Amino acid sequence: MEVRSAEVDDVARVREIARRSMEASYTLSPQTIEGAVMQWYDDDSFRERLDDDDQLVLVAERDGEILAFSESVVLESDGDADLNWLHVDPDYRGDGIARALFVETRERLTETGVTRLRGRVLRDNTDGIEFYEHLGFSKVGEDHVDIDGTDYTEHVYVEDEPSDLTRATTAEGKEVFVDPDDAFRASLAPFLAVYSDPDRERRWGNFCTNCESLDTAVDSMGRVECNDCGNQSKATRWDAAYM
Numbered sequence: 188m189e190v191r192s193a194e195v196d197d198v199a200r201v202r203e204i205a206r207r208s209m210e211a212s213y214t215l216s217p218q219t220i221e222g223a224v225m226q227w228y229d230d231d232s233f234r235e236r237l238d239d240d241d242q243l244v245l246v247a248e249r250d251g252e253i254l255a256f257s258e259s260v261v262l263e264s265d266g267d268a269d270l271n272w273l274h275v276d277p278d279y280r281g282d283g284i285a286r287a288l289f290v291e292t293r294e295r296l297t298e299t300g301v302t303r304l305r306g307r308v309l310r311d312n313t314d315g316i317e318f319y320e321h322l323g324f325s326k327v328g329e330d331h332v333d334i335d336g337t338d339y340t341e342h343v344y345v346e347d348e349p350s351d352l353t354r355a356t357t358a359e360g361k362e363v364f365v366d367p368d369d370a371f372r373a374s375l376a377p378f379l380a381v382y383s384d385p386d387r388e389r390r391w392g393n394f395c396t397n398c399e400s401l402d403t404a405v406d407s408m409g410r411v412e413c414n415d416c417g418n419q420s421k422a423t424r425w426d427a428a429y430m
Contacts, residue, residue: 188284190291193244193256198233200253201246208274212312243295247288254279257292259304262370262377266302269371273318285318303346305368310340319344327368328380328387332409343369352385355394357401365394371411375418378403378411 193201206224209215215223226232236242236258247255255275261268270292275285293304306324308315309332320326324344332341345368352364366387369380376397383391393403395413402414411420 188247188249188254188287190245190247190288193237193246195230195234195237197246197253197256198228198230201233201256202228204253204256204274204276205272207277211277212314213309214311243292243299245288245292245295247284247291255284255288257288259292259296260372261296261299261301262372266300267370267377268296268301268304270304270306286322289322305346306344307341308344310342316342322346328366328382328390330369330380330390352382352387355381355401363391363401370396372421373397373411373418374421375416378413378418378420 202224205228206220209220209224210217213220236244241261243257243259243261245257246253255273257270257274258272259268259270270289273285273288273292275288296304306319307330308319310316310329324346326342327345328343330341330343332339350367352366355363355365357363361383364382364385364387366380366382370377373395376395379394379396381391381394381401383389392401393405393411394401395403395416395418397418398413398416400413400415403411404414405411412418
């Protein structure tokens with residue numbers, strides 16, 4: 188089996204694998220899956236992703252046939268990267284392809300300076316959760332994502348032991364806890380998740396690493412903006428722009 192960088196001509200097979208993998212792993216409606224696949228992996232979006240220096244798309248192929256692919260994005264600080272997707276054609280699961288692709292993905296990211304890899308997976312994807320736990324990842328928190336008008340819980344995993352939370356105080360004098368492990372991309376610098384308790388059970392809001400502000404707002408599409416410096420979160424794989 189060979190793992191290589193994805194090419195523009197791979198897009199049709201990538202769409203097919205994504206569709207079949209999501210149908211096998213997620214309890215999403217066929218319409219939601221089809222819409223997500225066609226928007227996220229249309230020709231133009233796929234080409235833009237391949238041209239983005241902060242994103243890594245790899246495919247695993249055997250005898251010229253692509254069997255799996257991974258998608259990762261490098262965050263703008265602290266050597267972190269998110270493994271957003273690792274899809275294997277359901278007909279070839281159990282052959283060690285996922286692990287081999289994961290290892291190569293991590294090695295490629297390490298070569299670019301990444302020191303810590305995180306994974307995100309919906310709570311109802313038991314296979315994905317078991318995969319990360321089997322690799323020794325630790326769950327550090329949960330997030331909520333809106334997919335086609337329905338709220339879903341997403342687990343966040345890191346490859347090493349969770350970092351200690353940082354205490355912060357809101358303008359109203361409330362003590363909150365900033366999670367350095369739960370970052371997401373933004374226009375100026377990443378945002379960090381903020382919890383109202385040290386056990387990461389109750390999400391409070393977001394922390395802007397660009398200006399170190401807790402004063403942020405979330406619009407109806409789930410995008411975060413810092414009210415102090417204008418830092419704005421970038422679209423994620425679940426955003427409606429891609430559905």
